[in-house]
Amino acid sequence: MSTFFVATTPDTLPASLAGGQNRRVLVERLGLTAYEAAWAYQEQLLAATVAIKTQNRQTAEANLPPALTPNYLLLCQHPHVYTLGKSGKAENLLLNESELAKHGATFHRINRGGDITYHGPGQLVGYPILDLDNFFTDIHRYLRVLEEAIIRTLAEYGLSAGRIAGLTGVWMDYEENAPRPRKICAMGVKCSRWVTMHGFALNVNTDLTYFGHIVPCGIADKAVTSLQQELGYAVPITEVENRLLPHLAAVLEAELLV
Template structure:
C-alpha cells in the first residue's frame, strides 16, 4: 500500500464515443498515473504525490475488439465486410480475453485505478468487478453469477433453463498495478451483432441483455448510477466532486 494511498476516484461520463477516442483517453490517463508512480520512486516520502484514479463510463458505435489471448477465427465474417455491411470497426487490443462486441445501448466501464491505492490482487479485482455487476442486476430482480474459468457475469449459471447467457463481458490490462479496459454490460444492446462472432471464444453459451431479460428498455444512466454505487462500496472509494 502506498504511503500516500488515494481512494478518491474521478468519474467521467463520456457518452457515445468512438472506440479509438476512448482508448486514447484511457492511454493518456493510464500514462499519467504510471508516470506519477515512477516519479514517486525518485522522491522522498514527504515529496511523493498520490496517484489518481478514474472511472470512465461510455457507449461505443458498433465495434469488435480482440484481446491478446484471443483467436482471430472467432470473428466469423471477413473483416472488410464489417464496415460496409454492418457499420462496425475492428480492433486488436492489449487486454485479457477473446473477442467481444461493443455498441449503442451497452454500458461500458473503464476503471483506471492504481491498485496500490486499494489492494494489489488482480484476481480479487476481477471478482469485485463481477460482484458489482451481479449486485446491479439484483436491483432489477435478476439473479446472476459466475462460471468457473469464464470471466464475466452470466444468467442461468446452473443451466436449468437452457444454456447460460452472458450479460457482461470483462477484459482488463494491468501494468505496475494500474488497470485499463474493464467491463461491458449489455443493457439495450442490439444482440444481432453477436451473431458474427464466437463471443469470448465460447461456443456453448448464449448472450443476453437487461432489456431482453426484463422485456423493456432501461435508461443507461440509471444502470450506470447503480454500477457506480456498488463499485464505490465494494472498493471503499470516495467520489471526487466536480
C-alpha cells in the same frame, strides 16, 4: 461526439491522505465515443499515473513524501466495434472486411486480456483507470470486485446473476447444470505497474444480433443476453449507471466523485 480529451491532473482531485492512498475515483461520463478515442484516453491516463509512480520511487530515495496517484472511471457507449484481446483468436471474428463495413462496424486488436467481444450502442462500457496500490494489489480479486458490482446492480432489477467457474464475467443461469447459461456482462483488463485499464461491458439495450458475427469471448457453447432481453423492456443507460455507481463504491471501498 468528443474525439479528444485532456487528462485531469492529480492536483485537481481532492484526495484522502490516509496511509498515502487516494481512494477517491473521478467518474467521467463520455457518452457515445469512438472506440479509438476512448482507448487513447485510457492510455493517456494510465501513462500519466505510471509517471507519477515512477517519480515517487525517486522521491522515496530522497526521503520525500510521495505524490498521490489519481483514479478514474470512464463510462461510455461505443459505435459498433469488435475488439480482440491479445490472447484471442482472429478466427472468432466471423466477418471479413467488407462484411464489417456492411454492418457499420470496425475491428481492433487491443492490449487487454481475453478473446473477442462486441461493443455498441445500448451497452454500458466502464473503463476503470485505477492505481491498485490505492486499493489492493490482486488482479483476480479486482475482477471479482467488478463482477460483484454488476451482480448487485442486476439484483436491483430483480435478476439473479452470478459467476461460472473459470469464465470471467457475469452470467444468467450461472448455477451448475443450469439449462441455458448466457453472458450479460463481459470483462477484460490490462494492468501495468498495478494501474488498470479496459474493464467491463454490460449489455443493457444492446442489439444482440451483432454477437452472431463472432464467437463471443471464444466461448461457442453459451449465449449472450441483455438487461432488456431479460426484463422484456428497455432501460435507460443513465439509470443503470446511477444504480451501478454506489455498488462500485461499496465493493472498492472508494469514494466516487461524479
